[in-house]
Amino acid sequence: MKPMPAISADPLRDDCASEPIHIPGSIQPHGLLLTLSEPALVVLQASTNVNTELGLGAAPLSGQALGSLIGAHALAQVRLALADLDADEDELHQVTLNGNLFDALLHRHQGLLFLELERAVSPRHAAALHVARTLRRLQSAKSLDGLYQTCVTEIRALTGYDRVTLYRFEQEGHGKVIGESLSDGMQPYLGLCFPASDIPPQARELYRLNWIRVIPDAAYQPVPILPALRPDNGRPLDLSFAVLRSVSPVHCLYLKNMGVRSSMSISLLKDDQLWGLITCGHREPLRVPHELRTACSSIGQLLSMQITLLQEQEARRQQQEKTVMIDALADAMAGDTLDVMESLLPHAQTLLDLTGAHGLAILVEERLHCFGACPTEAEIRALYPWVQQQGKGVVSSHQLAVDFPAAAAYQAIASGLLAIRLPKPVNNAVMWFRPELKSTVNWSGQPIKHQDAGAGTSSPRLSFELWKQQVDGKALQWSASVLQAVESLRRHALELDLARQVQREHAAVRARDELVAVVSHDLRSPLTILLMQCGMMRKLVPADDTKANLRMATAIETMQNATSRMNTLLEDLIDISRIEAGRYQVALQSLEVNATLDQLGLMWHPLAAAKGINLTWRAQPGLRVQADPERLFQVFSNLLGNALKFTDLGGAIEVIAQAADDHVLFRVCDNGAGIGAAQLPYIFERYWTSREGNPTGSGLGLYISHGIIQAHGGTLWAESVAGQGSVFSFRLAAAP
Secondary structure: OEEEEEOHHHHHHHHHHHOOOOOOOEOOOOEEEEEEEEEOOOEEEEEEEEEEEHOOOOOOOOEEEEHHOOOOHHHHHHHHHHHHHHOOOOOOOEEEEOOEEEEEEEEOOOEEEEEOOOEEOHHHOOOOHHHHOOOOOHHOOOOOOOHHHHHHHHHHHHHHOOOEEEEEEEOOOOOOEEEEOOOOOOOOOOEEEEEEHHHHHHHHHHHHHHOOEEEOOOOOEEEEEEOOOOOOOOOOOOOOOOOOOOOOHHHHHHHHHHOOOEEEEEEEEEEEEEEEEEEEEOOOOOOHHHHHHHHHHHHHHHHHHHHHHHHHHHHHHHHHHHHHHHHHHHHHHHHHOOOHHHHHHHHHHHHHHHOOEEEEEEEOEEEEEEEEOOOOHHHHHHHHHHHHHOOOEEEOOHHHHHHHHHHHHHOOOOOEEEOOOOOOOOOEEEEEEEEOOOEEEEOOOOOOOOEOOOOOEEEOOOOOOOEEEEEOOOOOOOOHHHHHHHHHHHHHHHHHHHHHHHHHHHHHHHHHHHHHHHHHHHHHHHHHHHEEEEEEEHHHOOOOOOHHHHHHHHHHHHHHHHHHHHHHHHHHHHHHHHHHHHOOOOOOEEEEHHHHHHHHHHHHHHHHHHHEEEEEEEEEEOOOOEEEEHHHHHHHHHHHHHHOOOOOOOEEEEEEEEEEEEEEEEEEEOOOOOOOOOOOHHOOOOOOOOOOOOOOOOOOOHHHHHHHHHHHHOOOEEEEEOOOEEEEEEEEOOOO
16 A cells, blocks of 8 residues: 555646646547638638538638538528527437538537537437436436446446446545446446546536537547637637537547547536536447437436435435434523533533544533543643634534644544534533544555656556555544534524523622612611711801811711712612613603703702802703603703813803704703813713812713613713813703
């Protein structure tokens, strides 16, 4: 057994991959090709054998009318074929040229009409009966393996080729023979792999575009097309859809090395991508009639649909099994109070069955639980940061030592990794492990090209004998259904984890509310008593100006102010609790705006006058607003209190009320210190006390005012320029 060479580094493979096989400039010699302009059907280019077949000598054909070359009767048949082409019909039309019968094939590409005249060949048997039988057998296949074998057996019986193989492209790009039918003496390829370099990308694209491709004799001499470039644009002629298109000389040598003289391939597509090929080979030249080729094309299309159908049926069956397991795991997570990951511990076997893994590790914070064949605890903990770094909810690898080199130390038991984790700050993951498949891949010959030393050109590999490659460090790949299943499991875990977080937060809010209620209830009574006692003590202090009496009066006043502040803070805490719990309630009623502002003025005018600040009110007459009078008074108290605090002696404060559509707009304007642009976005947050000169502020007033206005269904915002003043505005619904 030998290690596989680095094919991707082979310059000969690169040469083959860059070969422009769609513009060979020639055709195979079993037919004629002409390109025509429409609607006049004037010849633009023609294969050189047209002159020979029609007995025209060596005269150039470009620019001549098609009818003048093939005659009126043949031209009429071509026009019938053209009518079918326009009607999207696939009928066979034949023309006779110089006593020889030709099949007329038409297609359009890049603004040209292509006419291919392929020498007719009689079928060995009536294709219709065989095709009907083949289609019935394909449709009745119950498994993919049965479908593959039925296909190759029926196509060999239909066409007479010595070998028919069904070749599937694997994820890595190479192909594998999964079905085969042989005549005696042919080398079997069933189960062998063919390297990706055997069919370069541009060849795969042509297979994708054309259902069928035929080479009746790989030892042919190409027939040139003249003129070499298109007369209308000077470019090479694109023969991507031409049946007669000449093939790469490298491919012809490839067929020779394989021991076949003629070949046919039928494309198999899935989701419009090349899924595989049915390849046919014969030891002698073989012409397959157009009628049989059309039938084979239909078989390829039906087989493509049947493969997709059976694969989807199998995928649905597997998905149903996995859905049952996921539902059971989701119920286990939902019915437990533990961390959702830890809730899975009793269901380790179900988790292993879900993915077909051999080992399982569940990490919850610092706790690691392992089941089955796993790396050591230290190795798993060293692997986890790499899983985190991938930044994905689901991480998968079937060659972990390549993706995470440290895993080479334990690749025998963990060459495959599948992991899910939740977006939480703590360590958490479910990790599945698959062992290394220390296996042998059987190749049809060593996958390497050779170079012709004399010509300096590349040639296909020479040998198709069995060549074995030892594969190390790889596990069975995680299927799409497994990846979908663990993604679904992760989604359930994420939803349940978020639900538990919400429940915990709601419980914390309830506990806080209860604590606030108890504290406020238990503190209000002693605070009220303190305020009353302070009032009584002030009355008992003599009114004379002795030093002792003044000191006593000052101490009592300090106690009274501190107690009042504590009482205010208690009220603020209760308001915050209600706002954050979404239970802040307001008792709305219709208020006359002017009367409300007059009532506020009775309290705030004396306070403003005492500080030497001019406080004015201005409101449109007749305004009414829907508001809770007590809460509205609280908002104004906070806004006016701040304005007075940060407006200097001689400053001005103005309160304005005006109609704004179906709302009333209130503004409290001052020409005080203002708020810096860096601080303005944060002023309605809790505990905002960053303004200089506000050492005694609690930072709760604006936050509570914002919550009160929101509870009214209104909005509160601020505009300010440092050193010039501030404007606090809010909208409330107008009352009828």
